[in-house]
Amino acid sequence: MSYRKVNGFQLKKQFRGDEDILNDLINLFIEYSQNLIDDISKAIETENGSSLKLAAHTMKGILKNLTAESASKISYELELHGLRKNFKDAHLLFVNLVDEIKIILDDLELLKSDLVLS
Numbered sequence: 001m002s003y004r005k006v007n008g009f010q011l012k013k014q015f016r017g018d019e020d021i022l023n024d025l026i027n028l029f030i031e032y033s034q035n036l037i038d039d040i041s042k043a044i045e046t047e048n049g050s051s052l053k054l055a056a057h058t059m060k061g062i063l064k065n066l067t068a069e070s071a072s073k074i075s076y077e078l079e080l081h082g083l084r085k086n087f088k089d090a091h092l093l094f095v096n097l098v099d100e101i102k103i104i105l106d107d108l109e110l111l112k113s114d115l116v117l118s
Contacts, residue, residue: 001059003107003110003111004103004106004107005068005070005100005103005104005109006066006067006068006108006111007067007069008067008107008110008111008114010031010067011066011067011111012111012114014067019115022104022115023112023115025065025066025097026049026066026108026111026112027112029062029066029104029108030105030108030109033059033062033101034052036055036058036059036062037059037097037098037101039054039055040050040055040056040059040078040094040097041094043055043082044087044090044091044094046051047085047087048082049081049082049083049084049085050082050084052078052079052081052082052087052090053079053082053083054082055076055082055113056076056078056079056081057075057079059071059075059078059097060072060075060076060079063075063104066104066108068100069105069109070100071097071100071101071104074093074097075097077093078090078093078094078097081093099109106113
């Protein structure tokens with residue numbers, strides 16, 4: 001199968017023999033990613049640097065574990081904006097992150113289907 005934003009091959013290899021754990025990780029991201037998106041959005045709206053740093057850092061780590069490198073890099077940039085309390089380009093980065101996550105969610109649903117078929 002072809003995934004656009006996650007490295008499905010790497011994920012399957014990384015969790016070989018532990019597909020249940022991979023499935024749980026995917027389900028947790030699907031369930032809770034919107035909460036982190038909301039936290040990042042609120043931190044940008046209120047210009048709360050420490051909240052932005054924390055939420056973006058958390059998102060970055062999860063995305064790295066899911067091999068979503070591009071979105072992880074955007075999260076890192078948002079984390080730096082929070083650290084520096086620089087909100088100038090944060091909204092644009094946030095919009096890009098949300099667009100990436102929409103595709104990642106599609107990829108993860110497809111990957112879940114692939115796991116069932118394996």
